[in-house]
Every structure is written in C-alpha cells, then in structure tokens.
Amino acid sequence: MTDETPAEKAESRAIRRRWISIGEAVAVAGVVIAGLTFWSDYQDRQDAAADKAATRAEQSAQRHRVPLTTASVDKRGIELRSAADCPLSSTEIRFPTALGVDQQTTVASHRIEADWLARPMLKLTDGGADRREGRVPILITATCTADDGDRSETAIYDLFWKTEPGGLLGGRSFGLRGLVRRRSGGDQRLLDATWTAAALEAAS
Incomplete structure (x- = not known):
C-alpha cells in the first residue's frame, strides 16, 4: 500500500466532502420534490372536492327554485x-x-x-x-x-x-x-x- 502524501490526503478529503455535499443536495431535492408532489395532489383533491360541492349546491338551488x-x-x-x-x-x-x-x-x-x-x-x-x-x-x-x-x-x-x-x-x-x-x-x-x-x- 502506497502511503499518501499530505497533498493527496487533502485531495481525498476534499473529494469525499464533495460527494457528501452532492448526496445531501440530492436528498434535499428528493424531499422537496416529494413535498411538491404531495402538495399538488392535495390541491387537486381539494379543487375536485370544491367543484363537487359547488355542483351539488347548484343542483340543490335548481331543485328549490x-x-x-x-x-x-x-x-x-x-x-x-x-x-x-x-x-x-x-x-x-x-x-x-x-x-x-x-x-x-x-x-x-x-x-x-x-x-x-x-x-x-x-x-x-x-x-x-x-x-x-x-x-x-x-x-x-x-x-x-x-x-x-x-x-x-x-x-x-x-x-x-x-x-x-x-x-x-x-x-x-x-x-x-x-x-x-x-x-x-x-x-x-x-x-x-x-x-x-x-x-x-x-x-x-
């Protein structure tokens, strides 16, 4: 096994830190994407429920006119x-x-x-x-x-x-x-x- 020089050790540590930073960024991006997807699905469900409620209210109003x-x-x-x-x-x-x-x-x-x-x-x-x-x-x-x-x-x-x-x-x-x-x-x-x-x- 070849001993690393101080410069090589420093370079290795820098590489590991870069990989850790990249991994953290990917993890954060995944959390953000998951959160946005959840919010979009939730908003779609809320909009669909509001549309159904409005339709029911209009139908009820029509029946009682x-x-x-x-x-x-x-x-x-x-x-x-x-x-x-x-x-x-x-x-x-x-x-x-x-x-x-x-x-x-x-x-x-x-x-x-x-x-x-x-x-x-x-x-x-x-x-x-x-x-x-x-x-x-x-x-x-x-x-x-x-x-x-x-x-x-x-x-x-x-x-x-x-x-x-x-x-x-x-x-x-x-x-x-x-x-x-x-x-x-x-x-x-x-x-x-x-x-x-x-x-x-x-x-x-």
Missing part, C-alpha cells in the same frame, strides 16, 4: 303559475316603497291585480300622454308544495303596464301587459334601489 310564468294576461290582471315541477301554493308580492302599495298575499287565486297599482301609477304618470307604457319592479316570494316538501324562492320581476284613454269620467285607465323575471333573490332595499334606477333612467 320556484320560477313563475303567466297562465293568462289581460289588462285587469295577470294569473301566475309555477314553472317548477310543483303546484304554486302561495305568493307574497311586494312593491316599491315609493308607490305606497301594501304587500299582497295570494293563496287560492294567484293573480296580480291591476287595481293594486292603478291609483299610484295613474297619479305618477298624470300630466303626460294618455297612452303610456312602462314597467315597475316587484318582489315575489313564491312557494310551491313538492313531494319532498315546500319550496320557496324570492325573486325580482318586471311588471309591464300601460295607460290609455277611457278611464272613469273620460280619464285614463291603467292595465297590465306581462311579467318578466329580472333576477333571483333580493329584498325590499334592493327592490327600492331597482325602482329608483329605473325611474332615473326613464327621466334621462
């Missing part, structure tokens, strides 16, 4: 019916606060009557042309009874109206023209804000 449609329309009123797979059992109908119209509830006959709005709307449009058309937002909470129990949904609808000559003592008459869903959800505050925005738009 009670969209309304019109069964019949004439100037004296609009008959409502449920577009869901359950018969309509009641409605609560609210109007913009500025009109001063009381909340109305229907149980047996689900109709929006023109008479509810005739006085304030004729007063509001007084001084203009006899023939006018427009819309007023209303808030409807509709309830229907299904096999799995009652379903209820609140939504804002646009109620379309018109005025024309031929009212009492030769004045004007007020009638309804139709109903269109504006958005799901809402409350009295949002209804009033929607009415204010519509009034400002009509005045501009």
